[in-house]
Amino acid sequence: MSEHLVAEGPTLEELKKIGMNTGLDDLAVTGVEPIVDARQAIEERKARGLHAGMTFTYGNAERATDPSQLFEGARSVLVGIRRYQPPSAMAQQTRQAAHNQRSRAVGSVAAYVSSDEYGLLREGLEAIAAHLETFGAHAEVVMDDNRLADRAVASKSGLGWLGRNTMLIHPQLGSWTVLGSVVTDAVIQEDSLRVVDECGACSRCSVECPTGAIDNFGVLDANRCLAWLLQAKGIFPRHHRIALGNRLYGCDDCQVVCPKNEEPQPVAITAPQRESDVDLVELLDSSDEKLMAKYGHWYIPRRRPEYLRRNALVVLGNVGNPSDPDVDRVIEASLDSPSPLVRSHAIWAACRLGKTDLVETRSSDALLRDDPDGWVASELAAWKISPALDIQ
Ligand code: B12
Ligand code: SF4
Ligand code: SF4
Secondary structure (H helix, E strand, O other): OOOOOOOOOOOHHHHHHHHHHOOOOEEEEEEOOOOHHHHHHHHHHHHOOOOOOOOHHHOOHHHHOOHHHOOOOOOEEEEEEEEOOOHHHHHHHHHHHHHHHOOOOEEEEOHHHOEOHHHHHHHHHHHHHHHHHOOOOOEEEEOOOOOOOHHHHHHHHOOOEEOOOOOEEEOOOEOOEEEEEEEEOOOOOOOOOOOOOOOOOOOHHHHHOOOOOEOOOOOEOOOOOHHHHOOOOOOOOHHHHHHHOOEEEOOOHHHHOOHHHOOOOOOOOOOOEOOOEEEHHHHHHOOHHHHHHHHOOOOOHHHOOHHHHHHHHHHHHHHOOOOOHHHHHHHHHHHOOOOHHHHHHHHHHHHHOOOHHHHHOOEHHHHHOOOOOOHHHHHHHHOOOOOEOOOO
16 A cells, blocks of 8 residues: 655644635544444435435445545545635625616525635645645545545534534534545644534524425435425426425525524635526526526536426426516427426416416427426326317
8 A cells, every 4th residue: 555654744734724825714634534423324314215316425325434445545634614605695785786687586596606616615625735745745635526425524524513404514604614625645633523513402494494304403305405306307396396485506594594604704715706696587598508508517417408497497486477478488488398397397387377378278289299207297287287179
């Protein structure tokens, strides 16, 4: 085994300073031993079906909880954390802008993607890796990657505790954070212990979750989590569509209500801003190419833009203005879409807005064509709608 012991390696303090000058808000270090309790947690959730078919760290729980498997000779994991602006401050700015420009229905985007936080997180981690390399060490950045369970190493490093809502909560920064690591063969002196759980008797996140996805302490049922359902393949479950409200990408509710996020914290280096409110009519009017160019940095199932349209139609059904002619127009265009996924969600949006006529006036042949999974047929049945008979 090639083991790289750096005689006069950098201290954690030195590395922390470099990270904090380039986008991080804190840094801690831990060893590469397997995190057995985290592995058990992943396996257990998978066995109970709470992963809802997700792969990510569930694909190989053993590897994701054993940083020593990242490369031969790995000795330390430096875990970096970056705080981002919570939605309340941002929402005010964007709502004002939306108000000034238009009064159309908008879908909300979760705070962690409303600015390029992962870009700055990566910059901070790469600066640390580069510094380690000047000492002859090998260093790899691993960030939001299926090969490592970020929260598990973060809690082991002492950066924070794992809250009831499953978020890593930093005692000073709260949970509006993203996490990533630098795995290295250098040995860095550890300086911290696990931070103890500070949720106490609170259960706000569990009570306020719109779909009741947080069952027990720290156990999330992804089958009910809106953040996952927006990224999952197939139809958006009918029984969770109203609960989706105006969320177009991600969900922030279990962090918004958390008292540990009440203390506002400054963000040292501001990340480049992206959209936090999306005009739904504009989205549904866009070509597939334009949609992927604009939202390609999101996790989109199978990289197929029809999923963006599916999500936008559910949100439009919830927040659209039924007297806006543009709403009718985009729903009608979606009812005529070649995608059965889009057609079935357009039926839902039309009916939810009380516009069953838009569906009823279409021919059954047109609506039901190419519907191998029966999505359109079951949507029509759910609303007890019989489309117009075809004129031969
Ligand atoms: C899959 C995934 C999701 C899934 C499932 C989330 C989940 N809670 O299971 C979905 C799509 C729902 C999701 C949503 C979100 N996610 Co996500 N997601 C991931 C991903 C890719 C894997 C997480 C994972 O392994 N889940 C499996 C379960 C079992 O793990 P877990 O809940 O995290 O629990 C771990 C620890 O809690 C520990 N553990 C669990 N039980 C126990 C018990 C004991 C006794 C001990 C000691 C340890 C322990 O072990 C587990 C495995 O590591 C990570 C990136 C990564 N590579 O790690 C990001 C990540 C967790 N997500 C992140 C974010 C920001 C979000 C959202 C806030 C985004 C949004 N606004 O919509 C939401 C939050 C929803 C929520 N409450 O979790 C951040 C979290 C940052 C933080 N401060 O915690 C991460 C770390 C991405 C990153 N690199 O920054 N996510
Ligand atoms: S992200 Fe939203 S749906 Fe998922 S657990 Fe948190 S509050 Fe519930
Ligand atoms: S809302 Fe309460 S229980 Fe949930 S994570 Fe925050 S402190 Fe913990």
